[in-house]
Amino acid sequence: MFTTGVHLYLNAAAGCYVLxxxxxxxxxxxxxxxxxxxxFIIHSLxxxxxxxxxxxxxxxxxxxxxxxxxxxxxxxxxxxxxxKKDNTVTPLLSLVVIFTLFSICxxxxxxxxxxxxxxxxxxxxxxxxxxxxxxxxxxxxxxCIKVLKKESAFDYSSWIVWGIILYTIAQVTGAVxxxxxxxxxxxxGARHLSSAAIWTFYVGLLHLKFIPVWRDKTQRxxxxxAIFVFIISYGHYLHEMRFHRIGG
Amino acid sequence: xxxxxxxxxxxxxxxxxxxxxxxxxxxxGSIYANRHFSLFRELNRVRVQxxxxxxxxxxxxxxxxxxxxxxxxxxxGINTFICAFDRVSRLLPQRKLMPEKNFFYLxxxxxxxxxxxxxxxxxxxxFTLGKWETSHLEHGLKIDIGGKRQLITIxxxxxxxxxxxxGMKNRISQTIVTIKDNExxxxxxxxxxxxxxxxxxxxLDKIKKRKKDIKQIEAGTINTENKETCNKAHVYLENKxxxxxxxxxxxxxxxxxxxxxxxxxxxxxxxMLWYFLIQPSYRKNNNH
Numbered sequence: 001m002f003t004t005g006v007h008l009y010l011n012a013a014a015g016c017y018v019l020x021x022x023x024x025x026x027x028x029x030x031x032x033x034x035x036x037x038x039x040f041i042i043h044s045l046x047x048x049x050x051x052x053x054x055x056x057x058x059x060x061x062x063x064x065x066x067x068x069x070x071x072x073x074x075x076x077x078x079x080x081x082x083x084k085k086d087n088t089v090t091p092l093l094s095l096v097v098i099f100t101l102f103s104i105c106x107x108x109x110x111x112x113x114x115x116x117x118x119x120x121x122x123x124x125x126x127x128x129x130x131x132x133x134x135x136x137x138x139x140x141x142x143x144c145i146k147v148l149k150k151e152s153a154f155d156y157s158s159w160i161v162w163g164i165i166l167y168t169i170a171q172v173t174g175a176v177x178x179x180x181x182x183x184x185x186x187x188x189g190a191r192h193l194s195s196a197a198i199w200t201f202y203v204g205l206l207h208l209k210f211i212p213v214w215r216d217k218t219q220r221x222x223x224x225x226a227i228f229v230f231i232i233s234y235g236h237y238l239h240e241m242r243f244h245r246i247g248g
Numbered sequence: 249x250x251x252x253x254x255x256x257x258x259x260x261x262x263x264x265x266x267x268x269x270x271x272x273x274x275x276x277g278s279i280y281a282n283r284h285f286s287l288f289r290e291l292n293r294v295r296v297q298x299x300x301x302x303x304x305x306x307x308x309x310x311x312x313x314x315x316x317x318x319x320x321x322x323x324x325g326i327n328t329f330i331c332a333f334d335r336v337s338r339l340l341p342q343r344k345l346m347p348e349k350n351f352f353y354l355x356x357x358x359x360x361x362x363x364x365x366x367x368x369x370x371x372x373x374x375f376t377l378g379k380w381e382t383s384h385l386e387h388g389l390k391i392d393i394g395g396k397r398q399l400i401t402i403x404x405x406x407x408x409x410x411x412x413x414x415g416m417k418n419r420i421s422q423t424i425v426t427i428k429d430n431e432x433x434x435x436x437x438x439x440x441x442x443x444x445x446x447x448x449x450x451x452l453d454k455i456k457k458r459k460k461d462i463k464q465i466e467a468g469t470i471n472t473e474n475k476e477t478c479n480k481a482h483v484y485l486e487n488k489x490x491x492x493x494x495x496x497x498x499x500x501x502x503x504x505x506x507x508x509x510x511x512x513x514x515x516x517x518x519x520m521l522w523y524f525l526i527q528p529s530y531r532k533n534n535n536h
Contacts, residue, residue, distance in 0.1 A: 055414035112481040115422050115439035161524055168520055172513040180440045183380060183451045183501040185509045186371060188291040190282035197274035204267030210260050232275070239282070243479045246415040 003049030005247060007108055010067075013043035014100045017074065021093040033081055036093070040074045043100075047071060053110045053247030060117055061110040063126040065133070066237050070099040072134035091141050106237070109245030121177035129170040129195075133229055135163030136202070140226020143219040156222055157209070164202050171199055194232045201225055258330030266324040273317045280310055287311075293382070296375040325368050332361040356523045363516045370508030378503045382453065385425060385496035393448060393500050399430045400445070405496065407486070420484040423496065425452055437498075449506075451499035456483040 003009045016039030023032040047068065050061040062068065077092040142156035174195065175185040186192060205225060208218050256262065281288040287310065291299050296314070303311045335358045343351050383391050389402045404426035410416035425437040427450075435443050435450075442451045483494060 054410070054416040056410055056416055058416075111479060112416060112419055112485075114480055114484045115420060116480075118421065119440045121440070165520055165524055168517055172517050175509065175513055177440075179506065179510075180442060182292065182453075183442070183449065183499050183503075184292045185374065185503075185506065188277075188281060188288045189285070190278040193274050193278035193281055197271045197278060200267050200274060201271035204264050204271065207260055207264050207267065211264065214261070214264070228275075232278075240479070244481060 001049045001052050003045045004052040005108075006046075006049065007104075009042050009046035009049065010100075010104060013039045013046060014097070014104055015039075016042065017070075017093065017097050017100055021090065021097050024090040024093055029086065032089070036074070036078060036081065040071075040078060043071050043074060050110065053108075054112065055247075058110065058113045058118070060113050060122055060126070063123060063130065064110070065126070065130055065233060066099075066103045066106040068126070068130045069133055070096055070103055072131050073099060073137070076134055076138060088142070091145060092138065095137055095141060102234075107241050107245055109247045111240065111243050112246055116181040119177065119180065121173055121180060124173035125170050125177050128166040128173070132163045132167035132170060133233055135159045135166065136198075136229045137226050139163060140223050140229075143222035143226075147219050147223070156219070160202065160205065160222065160225075164206060167199055167202065171195070191236065194236070198229055198232060201228060254330060257326055258334055259327075260331065263324070263327050263331060266320055266327055270317065270320045270324060273313050273320060277313045277317065280313065284310055293380040295378065321368060325365055328361045328365055332358040332365075353523070353527050356519050356527075360516055360519050360523070363512045363519070366508050367512035367516070370505035370512060373505030373508065374503050375505075378505065379501070381500045383498045383500070385452075385498050391498060393445060393450070398446075401428045402426070403428050403434070409486070418486055419481075420486060423452060423454075425496070425498075442501075447502070449501040449503065451501065453497040453499045454483050454494060455497060456494040 016035050020032050020035035020039060023035060047062045050064070050067065051057050051059050053061055073092065073096045077089060077096055080088050080092055136159075139156040139159035142159065146156065174192070178187050178192065179185045186196075202225060205218065205221055208214055208221065287303070287307070291314075296318075300311065300314060304315075336355065339351070339355055339358070346354075385402055385405065387402055387405055391400050391402070392398055393400055402425060404424075406424045406426075407420050408422045408424070410419050410421050422438055427435045427437055427443075429435070429445065435445070437443055437450055437452050439452050442449045444450075486494065
């Protein structure tokens with residue numbers, strides 16, 4: 001594909017996101033939408049190109065966390081614009097820009113896919129996992145804004161519910177994939193244990209709304225949750241930077 | 249007194265505390281599992297009680313969190329059961345006072361809680377009663393897997409590789425192992441496509457270690473901790489220059505908890521989707 005291995009597309013997408021963020025401060029809506037949408041399309045093309053980094057089509061490369069997460073955030077921002085929740089766009093764009101800039105610094109090659117990873121179940125795990133992370137970050141950011149500015153427009157709880165639903169989907173598909181590939185529905189490895197740690201944390205958070213006296217703690221725990229997800233997921237991404245890669 | 253214990257055990261504050269404790273323990277465990285990959289990987293192939301009986305004495309500073317996790321999950325199971333029981337006993341008498349859909353909406357969280365207990369029981373059965381056996385795979389080899397069709401023969405092993413012109417050259421894309429059981433029935437075994445023979449799951453697996461490492465492991469002189477990572481891309485690289493010895497393995501699994509776990513997980517997911525996504529829109533439409 002014409003975008004395969006051409007990192008200029010990722011840089012261009014990042015440029016569009018940065019411009020959209022600057023424009024969002026100036027509140028020129030239409031130009032901001034155009035910039036964000038352009039960035040999203042270029043980013044999508046770059047992700048599609050990653051699938052051919054090994055000269056054969058390997059879809060897993062499109063959904064590698066560091067590259068796919070900012071795309072998910074960008075899609076969430078577009079959805080917010082579409083729903084005319086304009087006050088949420090600047091904070092969302094800040095997240096898009098931060099995570100896209102990280103992906104620019106990240107190693108671009110792909111970890112060669114093993115036969116155990118070349119299955120639809122791997123994709124059914126990675127896609128909802130990245131989307132869930134994106135929702136947790138958005139929820140954490142909005143909770144942070146609510147704590148600092150006391151603005152009620154930043155409703156973070158619905159983002160968390162979406163995150164939990166998607167993360168549960170990832171847990172189910174991950175368990176199936178783990179069994180089909182390795183003969184265990186739960187693997188005693190760092191990846192699976194930390195994933196379960198995130199799930200139990202957010203399920204605990206979901207129960208907080210039924211404890212009225214502790215409800216005011218939800219916002220702070222939500223911020224902590226986003227930091228927790230960041231430490232775990234980016235800890236893994238940094239660890240995986242050491243792995244042998246091809247292409248890119 | 250008993251009533252008080254029952255009330256405290258089923259308190260939602262206790263649920264929250266237990267869930268956060270479980271999360272913290274799992275996170276601490278992930279740090280240990282990352283630093284001592286080989287040690288904790290063993291837990292995927294042996295029963296937890298057998299593994300603990302060995303390592304609780306020799307490496308208590310590394311494995312202490314495993315029994316702690318089991319204790320927390322045990323308490324969480326009790327707490328979930330009491331919560332669900334209390335809620336269902338409160339809701340059941342009101343069943344005829346409201347439309348069926350509303351009743352089902354209200355009772356859904358309790359059903360999810362019951363399914364969570366089922367999933368945990370499934371995991372407990374897997375960890376304590378599961379059986380994982382590995383055997384080397386070679387052409388013509390006869391392997392005893394137990395059961396009616398106990399003796400299987402490896403009749404063919406075929407590797408498929410990625411294109412020679414690609415960056416993935418010399419890498420295995422799939423391996424097909426043809427097996428014949430003692431009733432002369434032929435089965436193809438592939439990666440991520442296990443087969444069931446007499447209630448046992450047969451998986452294809454592969455390992456690769458340097459010959460020097462294998463000799464050292466057999467002699468018990470190598471420290472396997474910190475040497476490996478979860479990245480196994482090199483295992484499927486068949487390069488003549490490679491100094492490592494790749495071996496195909498047959499993994500035979502008996503997992504008494506599998507059906508409980510998979511069924512529980514899928515039902516939980518369906519109910520969560522219905523509760524959070526479908527039902528609110530139904531309620532919204534009805535209100536309008």
